[in-house]
Amino acid sequence: MIKRILFCCLIAGxxxxxxxxxxxxxxxxNDPDMVLSTKxxxxxxxxxxxxxxxxxxxxxxxxxxxxxxN
Amino acid sequence: xxSAAVGSAQEGDxxxxxxxxxxxxxxxxxxxxxxxxxxxxxxxxxxxxxxHLTNVTPTVVVSIPLNADDVLTIDGEVSAYTSASxxxxxxxxxxxxxxxxxxxxxxxxSDTWTNLTGTYSHSSDDRNDIWSAKLAVSTEFDYxxxxxxxxxxxLFNEKNTEVSVNANVYLDNWKTIYPYExxxxxxxxxxxxxxxxRRYNITGNQNYNPDFVGLDKTNRNSYxxxxxxxxxxxxxxxxxxxxxxxxxxxLLSTPFQRVYFKDVEDSFIQNFQLADDIERLPDTxxxxxxxxxxxxxxxxxxxxxxxxxxxxxxxxIRSNTASIxxxxxxxxxxxxxxxxxxxxxxxxxxxxxxxxxxxxxxxYTSDYDLSEFNANQYGFGVTYTxxxxxxxxxxxxxxxxxxxxxYYERNTGLKANIIAAGFKFILD
Numbered sequence: 001m002i003k004r005i006l007f008c009c010l011i012a013g014x015x016x017x018x019x020x021x022x023x024x025x026x027x028x029x030n031d032p033d034m035v036l037s038t039k040x041x042x043x044x045x046x047x048x049x050x051x052x053x054x055x056x057x058x059x060x061x062x063x064x065x066x067x068x069x070n
Numbered sequence: 071x072x073s074a075a076v077g078s079a080q081e082g083d084x085x086x087x088x089x090x091x092x093x094x095x096x097x098x099x100x101x102x103x104x105x106x107x108x109x110x111x112x113x114x115x116x117x118x119x120x121x122h123l124t125n126v127t128p129t130v131v132v133s134i135p136l137n138a139d140d141v142l143t144i145d146g147e148v149s150a151y152t153s154a155s156x157x158x159x160x161x162x163x164x165x166x167x168x169x170x171x172x173x174x175x176x177x178x179x180s181d182t183w184t185n186l187t188g189t190y191s192h193s194s195d196d197r198n199d200i201w202s203a204k205l206a207v208s209t210e211f212d213y214x215x216x217x218x219x220x221x222x223x224x225l226f227n228e229k230n231t232e233v234s235v236n237a238n239v240y241l242d243n244w245k246t247i248y249p250y251e252x253x254x255x256x257x258x259x260x261x262x263x264x265x266x267x268r269r270y271n272i273t274g275n276q277n278y279n280p281d282f283v284g285l286d287k288t289n290r291n292s293y294x295x296x297x298x299x300x301x302x303x304x305x306x307x308x309x310x311x312x313x314x315x316x317x318x319x320x321l322l323s324t325p326f327q328r329v330y331f332k333d334v335e336d337s338f339i340q341n342f343q344l345a346d347d348i349e350r351l352p353d354t355x356x357x358x359x360x361x362x363x364x365x366x367x368x369x370x371x372x373x374x375x376x377x378x379x380x381x382x383x384x385x386x387i388r389s390n391t392a393s394i395x396x397x398x399x400x401x402x403x404x405x406x407x408x409x410x411x412x413x414x415x416x417x418x419x420x421x422x423x424x425x426x427x428x429x430x431x432x433x434y435t436s437d438y439d440l441s442e443f444n445a446n447q448y449g450f451g452v453t454y455t456x457x458x459x460x461x462x463x464x465x466x467x468x469x470x471x472x473x474x475x476x477y478y479e480r481n482t483g484l485k486a487n488i489i490a491a492g493f494k495f496i497l498d
Contacts, residue, residue, distance in 0.1 A: 053413060
């Protein structure tokens with residue numbers, strides 16, 4: 001797991017070294033479908049997955065609270 | 071409350087120099103979902119029995135700009151469900167013979183979960199620093215949860231790079247409800263003299279005498295820390311990485327989920343096998359989830375959104391999740407959202423199917439949510455967007471409508487359908 005985290009950090013460092021995109025060049029990046037978070041309507045999908053599956057987290061969904069026992 | 075908050079914000083604006091507000095107007099999201107599932111591995115009846123469940127979830131989210139920098143978000147959600155498996159906590163109160171594949175009709179067949187979350191966020195003048203704090207309360211008949219947390223986000227590199235850290239604590243409490251037939255045996259109560267066993271004949275092993283000890287903990291605490299990093303990689307490409315670390319303590323099993331041992335003779339009332347014990351799980355669990363997103367803008371019609379997550383915990387579960395969604399703009403106001411998601415997980419160390427655990431084991435469960443499986447999910451959605459908010463409802467203009475449908479299928483047989491809808495309004 002530690003190797004995986006270090007690998008992610010390396011990727012992060014590589015990404016952040018890219019040339020900055022100027023504000024006036026962000027028309028495509030600012031497209032509503034390019035957002036890196038999920039839409040509000042997607043919360044229900046994320047919730048049922050957290051209840052029906054053992055894995056949770058790293059997706060903007062909840063990481064604790066509630067029993068999810070039905 | 072909304073108008074007071076907006077009024078206050080307007081007064082504040084008149085005395086400060088202009089800067090773009092974090093949120094221009096109050097936004098209201100009306101969301102709802104309908105979920106249904108079918109399966110034959112109910113955890114309440116030890117890994118065999120109907121998992122039929124329906125769930126309706128109306129939700130309102132109101133985001134209020136308190137001033138140019140601060141936003142208050144109130145999120146209220148109600149989840150009303152009927153569950154065939156939960157109904158069999160007491161399978162003897164229906165109008166037909168007790169059977170794990172037939173829903174009973176007693177009090178445990180339905181419940182309502184209610185959640186209220188308040189989030190306050192503050193952005194710095196240059197919008198490069200964002201703080202937020204959150205308080206959440208949720209409750210249902212046998213469960214109460216209090217959550218609080220906070221986050222800090224820093225943007226730099228001309229807002230091309232974003233790092234964030236968040237921490238959350240959930241303090242939950244169970245009202246322990248045990249399978250009906252085990253209750254007379256809890257800590258040496260009246261056992262077979264109970265009215266249940268005078269009312270019904272036991273078949274199979276008639277000397278039903280489980281060594282049942284009630285749970286000594288009722289709390290469940292979850293502590294999580296999350297790290298986030300996102301980066302604009304080009305004019306068309308951006309990605310993010312997220313890491314969540316979670317420590318849970320307390321009652322991590324579900325008190326009404328039965329387990330049947332293969333070294334204990336089976337006893338029945340009607341068609342229902344009487345529990346040998348409830349599931350028993352360790353009182354700590356450590357989870358790590360690491361995920362990444364990568365979004366690419368192909369052209370004015372197509373965008374590709376991808377996601378991958380690796381998960382592991384100290385119960386022996388390892389999991390992979392991968393998904394792709396391709397938004398397709400078919401007209402100025404309409405976008406389609408076809409999607410696919412793959413998921414797999416290994417089994418928890420404590421999982422075994424029906425009648426495969428031994429009574430000598432320390433921990434055991436037959437909950438198929440902790441079994442080894444893979445799942446495929448297919449989705450389709452459509453969004454209507456009107457940036458001019460021409461349609462009005464009172465003082466609110468309709469900005470967008472989202473409709474989504476997902477079909478979910480496990481290789482263990484569980485199938486689920488979920489329909490979700492969202493209506494976003496903006497106060498004029």
